[in-house]
Amino acid sequence: MQWYQADLHIHSCLSPCGDLSASPRMIADYAADTGIDLIALTDHNSSLNCPSFAYHAQSRNFQALFGMEATCAEEAHCLCIFGTLATAMDFSQFAERHLPKVQNDPERAGDQVWVDIHENIEGSYPYYLPNALDLGLSDLCTEVHRRDGLFIPAHIDRNAMSLLSQLGRVPFGNWDALEQLHIFTPNEQLMSDWPAPRTHGNKLPPAALEALTEILINQKLMCSPHWTDAIGAGACVLPSMIASSDAHEPHWIGQRRTLFWAETPSFEGLRQALHQGYALAAWSTEKFKF
Numbered sequence: 576m577q578w579y580q581a582d583l584h585i586h587s588c589l590s591p592c593g594d595l596s597a598s599p600r601m602i603a604d605y606a607a608d609t610g611i612d613l614i615a616l617t618d619h620n621s622s623l624n625c626p627s628f629a630y631h632a633q634s635r636n637f638q639a640l641f642g643m644e645a646t647c648a649e650e651a652h653c654l655c656i657f658g659t660l661a662t663a664m665d666f667s668q669f670a671e672r673h674l675p676k677v678q679n680d681p682e683r684a685g686d687q688v689w690v691d692i693h694e695n696i697e698g699s700y701p702y703y704l705p706n707a708l709d710l711g712l713s714d715l716c717t718e719v720h721r722r723d724g725l726f727i728p729a730h731i732d733r734n735a736m737s738l739l740s741q742l743g744r745v746p747f748g749n750w751d752a753l754e755q756l757h758i759f760t761p762n763e764q765l766m767s768d769w770p771a772p773r774t775h776g777n778k779l780p781p782a783a784l785e786a787l788t789e790i791l792i793n794q795k796l797m798c799s800p801h802w803t804d805a806i807g808a809g810a811c812v813l814p815s816m817i818a819s820s821d822a823h824e825p826h827w828i829g830q831r832r833t834l835f836w837a838e839t840p841s842f843e844g845l846r847q848a849l850h851q852g853y854a855l856a857a858w859s860t861e862k863f864k865f
């Protein structure tokens with residue numbers, strides 16, 4: 576087993592907030608250069624750019640995952656990530672049926688275009704994509720799990736469009752992990768619904784801890800004190816906390832990332848690591864402006 580690195584939250588030109596230069600090809604090019612092992616494309620409420628992303632990821636020989644950053648009815652963002660393109664596209668069609676039909680105004684909100692593998696625009700999505708789907712948090716999670724996907728509430732500590740901003744806490748649930756934006760240890764108020772203690776008996780082998788120290792130094796990464804506190808207390812912590820770039824421009828990729836201890840840098844390897852507490856949030860001290 577070894578440590579792998581993932582960036583599980585990236586926007587392309589399909590998201591109105593995403594830069595027009597953020598084509599799937601550009602994202603794949605940039606991701607291939609960062610040394611990150613596993614990249615997920617997660618536009619707002621749609622996976623229409625994932626087919627092109629799949630092609631370019633394969634041609635650059637790195638592992639891609641597919642999905643979206645869905646907005647649940649409570650107006651919190653949630654990462655919905657799938658191991659295959661086919662399931663992501665199936666879920667994308669499902670989400671489309673639950674999106675309010677409010678016209679997008681590209682001048683005001685930004686473009687929402689999807690492209691083919693040659694970066695030709697295939698279409699401009701007519702309805703404003705980041706709107707809330709008419710699906711509650713729990714229902715959305717159930718639909719993702721029904722398709723064998725990972726459900727991860729996004730940037731839970733952000734002051735907008737997060738569980739914290741919308742609900743004031745992180746409700747207990749069947750989430751596969753939680754994404755944190757800032758380097759912090761979740762306080763008791765944020766996690767008040769969760770049974771204590773949140774640590775459990777899994778331990779990482781000493782070799783994993785040694786290898787981690789080396790990676791953090793060599794790659795100029797800082798990991799979350801939430802995780803080091805738990806490991807210091809002798810156990811892994813659940814739910815796993817991840818970090819991701821939430822890149823709106825390709826050069827943001829990898830500024831925040833997730834390290835996970837697994838057999839392979841695959842969807843299954845990631846899932847097992849998340850469920851065992853073998854994953855941690857990390858920040859690039861080079862790329863990230865603290």
Ligand SMILES: [Zn+2]
Nearest residue numbers: 644652729736
């Ligand atoms: Zn978001």
Ligand SMILES: [Zn+2]
Nearest residue numbers: 584586644821
């Ligand atoms: Zn996002």
